[in-house]
Amino acid sequence: MFALLLVDLQNDFLPGGALAVPDGDAVLPVAADLIPRFDLVVATQDWHPPDHLSFASQHDRPVGTMITLDDLPQVLWPDHCVQDTPGAALAEGIDPARIAATFRKGCDRRIDSYSGFHDNGHRRSTGLAEWLRERGVRGVFVMGLATDYCVQFTALDALREGFETWLVTDGCRAVDLRAGDGQRAIDALRAAGVQCLDSRSARDVARQNRADRDEVGRYDQEILAHHQYLQLVRRGHWEFARRHNASGAVALVAVTDERRLILVEQFRLPHGRRVIELPAGIVGDEPRAVPELPGEAAARELLEETGYRARTVRYLTHGPTSAGFSDEAVMLFAASGLERISAGGGIGREQITVHEVPLDEACGWLGARIAGGALVDPKVFAGVYFAAGPAKG
Ligand SMILES: [Zn+2]
Numbered sequence: 331m332f333a334l335l336l337v338d339l340q341n342d343f344l345p346g347g348a349l350a351v352p353d354g355d356a357v358l359p360v361a362a363d364l365i366p367r368f369d370l371v372v373a374t375q376d377w378h379p380p381d382h383l384s385f386a387s388q389h390d391r392p393v394g395t396m397i398t399l400d401d402l403p404q405v406l407w408p409d410h411c412v413q414d415t416p417g418a419a420l421a422e423g424i425d426p427a428r429i430a431a432t433f434r435k436g437c438d439r440r441i442d443s444y445s446g447f448h449d450n451g452h453r454r455s456t457g458l459a460e461w462l463r464e465r466g467v468r469g470v471f472v473m474g475l476a477t478d479y480c481v482q483f484t485a486l487d488a489l490r491e492g493f494e495t496w497l498v499t500d501g502c503r504a505v506d507l508r509a510g511d512g513q514r515a516i517d518a519l520r521a522a523g524v525q526c527l528d529s530r531s532a533r534d535v536a537r538q539n540r541a542d543r544d545e546v547g548r549y550d551q552e553i554l555a556h557h558q559y560l561q562l563v564r565r566g567h568w569e570f571a572r573r574h575n576a577s578g579a580v581a582l583v584a585v586t587d588e589r590r591l592i593l594v595e596q597f598r599l600p601h602g603r604r605v606i607e608l609p610a611g612i613v614g615d616e617p618r619a620v621p622e623l624p625g626e627a628a629a630r631e632l633l634e635e636t637g638y639r640a641r642t643v644r645y646l647t648h649g650p651t652s653a654g655f656s657d658e659a660v661m662l663f664a665a666s667g668l669e670r671i672s673a674g675g676g677i678g679r680e681q682i683t684v685h686e687v688p689l690d691e692a693c694g695w696l697g698a699r700i701a702g703g704a705l706v707d708p709k710v711f712a713g714v715y716f717a718a719g720p721a722k723g
Pocket of ligand 1: 377411
């Protein structure tokens with residue numbers, strides 16, 4: 331199931347409010363249109379005590395000043411969204427009856443909380459991720475105010491928590507404290523693995539999701555086996571594998587400035603032979619204080635396996651690892667601005683061989699390897715496609 335996440339649609343962020351976001355009220359009709367199309371709608375609410383330390387008034391400093399608060403960078407804001415004031419109330423026109431739950435944040439005066447999932451230091455959770463998971467939510471559509479702060483942080487945390495994450499672009503507006511902040515936020519979200527779409531497309535995805543959910547609902551599900559890394563799941567008559575301690579997989583189309591495609595070769599035990607693949611790895615399989623973003627995991631895997639550090643990592647597409655075999659999805663990222671800083675080879679016993687194949691010769695090289703008995707992951711050919719075309723620039 332997919333959920334709609336309404337970020338901070340509160341009076342103080344609307345024109346006339348204490349921290350009005352330019353053109354902020356333009357997102358309200360988008361919200362009103364999308365709300366009835368989702369079975370689950372959740373709102374976040376900035377909810378500060380009157381002496382919150384993100385308020386410039388507490389420091390006698392001008393609004394917009396950057397300070398350090400409890401070891402974290404903090405912008406100083408006008409007093410806003412003070413608990414139980416009209417400014418903190420949800421905007422008129424957002425029907426509270428359609429909102430299944432409201433998650434309040436920024437309640438601790440010593441730390442700000444842009445994200446609906448965690449405070450800015452990732453020290454305390456609001457419980458939103460667990461709440462969504464308990465209800466079987468796998469994907470979230472994020473919209474609201476403001477793009478460059480609470481929307482951005484909420485969408486990034488949704489990704490970190492393993493939710494497929496969309497940003498409804500016309501359902502957001504930016505503060506733009508510095509010109510271009512809103513666009514930079516969207517670029518950062520795309521790089522991390524958030525999919526951006528407009529509300530028209532969001533309606534289509536929501537409609538399809540309802541139909542899919544009804545179809546899945548016709549089948550019972552059972553966990554047939556549960557081991558250290560994998561579950562065997564049965565849904566209806568269909569058996570498939572699930573990684574229960576990871577949120578997904580990433581693979582990289584890494585191209586050097588000299589237009590060489592980076593591939594890896596390693597002995598794969600399930601196949602009992604060496605396989606040529608894109609550099610790739612699992613996301614969220616190691617406990618961390620702040621969970622990795624898919625884009626971060628991709629950059630780390632590239633470095634571990636190949637020794638290359640990427641200046642830029644950019645989301646390309648995603649899809650099933652193997653649609654009938656597993657419910658896992660793999661996100662494909664383009665990596666560019668490569669610099670080799672170590673030998674690579676993987677960690678532990680991975681024993682990875684790194685190949686640098688001139689892009690123009692890639693298909694010939696792969697054909698020769700296949701003819702010589704090597705096994706090539708077909709995702710490599712998707713990599714060649716992206717490297718030659720849309721992955722550039
Ligand atoms: Zn606030």
